[in-house]
Every structure is written in structure tokens, then in C-alpha cells.
Amino acid sequence: MKLPVLPTEKSFQSPLHHPRVATVIGRWLGTAVVICFLTGLYSHFLQDTPSWLPIPSRPAHLYRVTQGLHVLSGIVAVPLLLAKVWTVYPKLFAKLNPKAIGPTLERLSILVLVSAMALELLIGFVNTLQWYPWPFPFRQTHYALAWIIVGALAVHLAVKLPLIRANWRRTPEPTPESLPANTTGLTRRGLFRTVAGAATLVGLTTVGQSASPLGAIAVLAPRKPGIGPQGLPVNRTAEAAGVSGIDATWRFTIAGPKQLSFTLDQLNALPQHRSDLPIACVEGWSQGARWEGIRIRDLLQAVGAAPHSRVRVVSMEKGGFYGTSELPEEFAADPLTLLALRLNGSELALDHGFPARIIAPNRPGVLQTKWVHRLEVVA
Structure with a gap:
């Protein structure tokens, strides 16, 4: 029996698998990760305050804002992470030279980064439902994974910095004539609008659990304002x-x-x-x-x-x-x-x-x- 031929990086012809697309979505995802990390760090220090760190009691509503942002940025990161992985996954089929330290380090950092982020977002979302089907302590694991993500992200950015700098500014859309004959689907701008729309939609339908004026449309939120004793x-x-x-x-x-x-x-x-x-x-x-x-x-x-x-x-x-x-x-x-x-x-x-x-x-x-x-x- 003839074995199937594995695809190569060149097997994926869509112009959306492009460094410019990955850079733009990566900026959005990076912003969500930074907000989520900093607000989560603040929450951790409120619960386990080091002796050297005085935590003020004012502004009185500060934790309401920071923790609302923490959960919101984590939820918005889900469609952004999926879009980012889809954009760059053809790179997984590129041949890897074990003697090339840079590409090997890059591939390992991506594996750690994506795996840790996927697990972090999963257990974070399940925590909002107050469901804990695992044997490990949630808060300590969530905190440790956050630092693993930050470390893997730093390595990834260092390796990819030249490519990111080259594609930071807007580049021209490919013309129809420059694409393979059978290429169809979204343009870059269409993909950006779709991803931004999906992130906005999940954000708006959950943020009402902490922003009371939007409570009526918080259809995906596990808690809604005004429901409960008193x-x-x-x-x-x-x-x-x-x-x-x-x-x-x-x-x-x-x-x-x-x-x-x-x-x-x-x-x-x-x-x-x-x-x-x-x-x-x-x-x-x-x-x-x-x-x-x-x-x-x-x-x-x-x-x-x-x-x-x-x-x-x-x-x-x-x-x-x-x-x-x-x-x-x-x-x-x-x-x-x-x-x-x-x-x-x-x-x-x-x-x-x-x-x-x-x-x-x-x-x-x-x-x-x-x-x-x-x-x-x-x-």
C-alpha cells in the first residue's frame, strides 16, 4: 500500500499564510496577553501579598476594573490565538535541520507557547464556570503557566524580531494575477475584519458580568448582574x-x-x-x-x-x-x-x-x- 505524501510548507497556497498577517494578529494577541498577565499578577498579589509590596485600598473599585479586564482579555485571546495558529501552521511542515540552533529553538518556543496558552485559556475559562475537573490547584497552576507563557513569548519574539520588524508596517495586498489560479477566499483585510469581529463579539457577550450596563447582552457570561439573593x-x-x-x-x-x-x-x-x-x-x-x-x-x-x-x-x-x-x-x-x-x-x-x-x-x-x-x- 502506498503511503500518503506529507504536505510541505509550499503546499499551502493561501496568501493569508503570510508574515504580515501573522504580525498583525500577533500584535492583537500580544496586547491581550500583556493585559491578562498584568491584571492577573495584580490579583495574585492581592491574594498573596508579599511583605515588601504595600497594596493600597483605593481606588475602591480598582479590583473590579482589573479583574474584569483580566477575564475579558483572556476570553478575547481565544479567537485571536486560533487565528494566529491558523496563519502560521504551514511553518510546522517546514523541514527542520537539527543542527540549526535558531530554527530549533524557535520551533520549541512555539510548541511551549501555544501549548501553555491553550491550557491557560482552557482552565481559566472553566474556572469562570466554577468547575474544577482536575486534581491540581487551579490558582497556583494558573500563576505558574502565566510565567511560562511570558518566558516562551520572550524567546519567540527574540527569534522572530527581524521578521516582525520587516512586516510591522502595512504591505500591499497581493494582486489576483500574482496568486495561483485556484486561490479563492478572504483577502487580508477581510480576515482582519473577521478576526476582530469575532473577538469583539465574544467580548461584548461576556463583559456584561462586570459592566452592569451591558448585562442584558451578556449571553455567554456565567454570571449576570442582579440575579441572586437580595x-x-x-x-x-x-x-x-x-x-x-x-x-x-x-x-x-x-x-x-x-x-x-x-x-x-x-x-x-x-x-x-x-x-x-x-x-x-x-x-x-x-x-x-x-x-x-x-x-x-x-x-x-x-x-x-x-x-x-x-x-x-x-x-x-x-x-x-x-x-x-x-x-x-x-x-x-x-x-x-x-x-x-x-x-x-x-x-x-x-x-x-x-x-x-x-x-x-x-x-x-x-x-x-x-x-x-x-x-x-x-x-
Whole structure:
């Protein structure tokens, strides 16, 4: 039996497999990758803050913007990556000389780059659905893959820099006479419009989960504004957290230079304050709300602690990664940071953290700890 003949690079006659096309789409994809990487890095440092990096509590809505951009740029990168791979895949059939270090390094960098980006985008998208079918920890893996992508991208750009520079500026479209007789299909401009249109479409139909005015057209978004208890979406329910409510013996405790305990009625009798802040989740959705409760800095003052104190927050949640959290000094002292007792004018629903939860500016939703029963001043 005669074996099929493998194609070569010259087997692909479309003028769209051209360095100029790859350069233009690569610029778009590179922009999305940079935005996604920087905003993801910011989110990572908010959750695991190094001692040398002070994170400010203002602007209050900053995390809502950055994480919305993170998820948006990741989603937009999907059609851009597919278009980029389609444009350059004939190069995979070019003969490779093992002794040529440059081309070999280029081929390896492309393999690592495309594989890591595909996996990164896949698990990132699945994370927005809160589905984790893998045995490895999502956040740490997502973070490690981001650095692998950046490294592979740097190698790829260094190898391809001469070709990128040569095709950075607009080049003439090939004339019909210069193309093979059987060539049909899109022009370069038509391909650019198609790819840009696809990226714009998936962006517009998902960004409404963080940009409320576009919520009505967020048909591809896993979360939509206004849907959930008290008009606010919920990620982790009380049932999933193993919390069923409180009884008459429940007390809220704050431990510092001295220790105080309060019943829920006593907490409600303390001076109350209001903060208009969003819940902004790592999955990309966010929604503003009106919160009322006691300022954390007032509670610190009541136990004789300095306003700029680190505070450990302890939840009644059973299990999970976020049963405790920590408020850095800047957040604990911010007047917008509350031990919240009410949401949008009503007592907190159990799924929103009844009897008390933390709400602070510029914080990921996973750190706005629910079902709080204890605060500890960290020495």
C-alpha cells in the first residue's frame, strides 16, 4: 500500500499564510496577553501579598476594573490565538535541520507557547464556570503557566524580531494575477475584519458580568448582574460552606490588647456606617451594592489596638481555602471597610454571610469573608 505524501510548507497556497498577517494578529494577541498577565499578577498579589509590596485600598473599585479586564482579555485571546495558529501552521511542515540552533529553538518556543496558552485559556475559562475537573490547584497552576507563557513569548519574539520588524508596517495586498489560479477566499483585510469581529463579539457577550450596563447582552457570561439573593450573585452558598445559621449562644469576638464579645443585637446597637462597594470575584463578575455595619477601625479602637493593625478574619465556614483571611493594615484602617450586617437595606441573607461578613474596598470577593464570628489583631 502506498503511503500518503506529507504536505510541505509550499503546499499551502493561501496568501493569508503570510508574515504580515501573522504580525498583525500577533500584535492583537500580544496586547491581550500583556493585559491578562498584568491584571492577573495584580490579583495574585492581592491574594498573596508579599511583605515588601504595600497594596493600597483605593481606588475602591480598582479590583473590579482589573479583574474584569483580566477575564475579558483572556476570553478575547481565544479567537485571536486560533487565528494566529491558523496563519502560521504551514511553518510546522517546514523541514527542520537539527543542527540549526535558531530554527530549533524557535520551533520549541512555539510548541511551549501555544501549548501553555491553550491550557491557560482552557482552565481559566472553566474556572469562570466554577468547575474544577482536575486534581491540581487551579490558582497556583494558573500563576505558574502565566510565567511560562511570558518566558516562551520572550524567546519567540527574540527569534522572530527581524521578521516582525520587516512586516510591522502595512504591505500591499497581493494582486489576483500574482496568486495561483485556484486561490479563492478572504483577502487580508477581510480576515482582519473577521478576526476582530469575532473577538469583539465574544467580548461584548461576556463583559456584561462586570459592566452592569451591558448585562442584558451578556449571553455567554456565567454570571449576570442582579440575579441572586437580595439582587446579588452568590458563588459559595451557606450549604456548600457547611453553615446553617446561628442560635442564641452565638457571639462575635474581637481579640486584641483586650477581648470583647457581642451578641448580634449588641452589634446592631453599635454606631453603623455605610459603604457603597462592589463584590468583585476572581471569575470576572462584579456588582455594586450598599452595605451597612461597623467600621473595622472602630472595633480595633474598642479593644485598644492601633487603627493600622493587621487583622485575621475567622469564618464559621467548614473547610475550603478561604475559611480565614487577613486584612492588611491599609484595609483595616480604611473607613470603607466594614463588618457588614446589612445588604441593600436588609439583614444579610444566609448565603451572603449572615450574621456578619467583611466588606472592604479593592478586594477580591474570596477575601470578603462571610459568616464571620471572630477577628484577631495580628501582632
